[in-house]
Amino acid sequence: MSHSPGDQVSAELAQGERPVPDIVIEPDGDRLARAVAEALVARLAAAQAVHGTASLVVTGGGIGIAVLERVAGLAAEPVRETVDWTAVDVWWGDERFVPGGDAERNEKQARTALLDVVGVPAARVHAMPPSDGEFDGPDEAAAWYAEQLAAAATEGESLPRFDVLLLGMGPEGHTASIFPDSPAVRDDRPVFAVRDCPKPPPTRVSLGFSAINRAEEVWMVVTGEGKAPAVAAALGGAAREELPAAGVHGRRATRWLLDAAAAAHLPRSGA
Numbered sequence: 001m002s003h004s005p006g007d008q009v010s011a012e013l014a015q016g017e018r019p020v021p022d023i024v025i026e027p028d029g030d031r032l033a034r035a036v037a038e039a040l041v042a043r044l045a046a047a048q049a050v051h052g053t054a055s056l057v058v059t060g061g062g063i064g065i066a067v068l069e070r071v072a073g074l075a076a077e078p079v080r081e082t083v084d085w086t087a088v089d090v091w092w093g094d095e096r097f098v099p100g101g102d103a104e105r106n107e108k109q110a111r112t113a114l115l116d117v118v119g120v121p122a123a124r125v126h127a128m129p130p131s132d133g134e135f136d137g138p139d140e141a142a143a144w145y146a147e148q149l150a151a152a153a154t155e156g157e158s159l160p161r162f163d164v165l166l167l168g169m170g171p172e173g174h175t176a177s178i179f180p181d182s183p184a185v186r187d188d189r190p191v192f193a194v195r196d197c198p199k200p201p202p203t204r205v206s207l208g209f210s211a212i213n214r215a216e217e218v219w220m221v222v223t224g225e226g227k228a229p230a231v232a233a234a235l236g237g238a239a240r241e242e243l244p245a246a247g248v249h250g251r252r253a254t255r256w257l258l259d260a261a262a263a264a265h266l267p268r269s270g271a
């Protein structure tokens, strides 16, 4: 529990092996957002040092967008580990299928918080389609996004490399737009339409477990006491059908980045 978000994590794992989740707890949401932002900048810079580019999957939600705002703040500070934002590909874990200008769009929020601030080139911003674009419905939008993912796939893989995939979690354990006991929990496709979501807006597009769990690192960022029971259940081994956040992991690392309130129901280490 004494880890910091910037710690180096896990070595190469055997095929199919899941990394043990790494849990980081910060005192409050503000400090969590800043710590995650610093770790994210370091991780993207490290990816660029190896690959020339970095690939980030962003999430919506309160803390997800707060992290992006903090990253934008760091980018403005001198003498920081630098990310070349012209060489970062940005993807989405989920999106609300609403008109492009709607404030509910995860894309719009991420653009305002970070992407437009640091100048990620349009060609590297891989947004999920809005409801007023060229696609009649969320199924067509999801099928198009699946094509974009496949077209950007690295050699020998069906998906692009995702260096860090950020996720949030709802109090009932939904993550991306995979809601408990919904068809999405049993959908093997990398991306699909989601309907009748209990949390509005009801129609969305989401990555599924098969895409999320191909990311190099999955970072689940959660704040607030209302989510503490779901955090404890997810890390305690709940079934992913009942608590989707329990079913996500990275290939090399799975990190649960929590504020103290969200961590309140975890067993104390050494207890």
Ligand SMILES: O=C1O[C@H](COP(=O)(O)O)[C@@H](O)[C@H](O)[C@H]1O
Pocket: 059, 060, 061, 062, 063, 064, 094, 095, 096, 106, 167, 168, 169, 170, 171, 175, 176, 177, 199
């Ligand atoms: O609807 C959504 O909710 C989750 C969690 O959001 P939060 O505000 O409770 O943190 C988010 O991760 C997801 O991207 C979003 O579409």
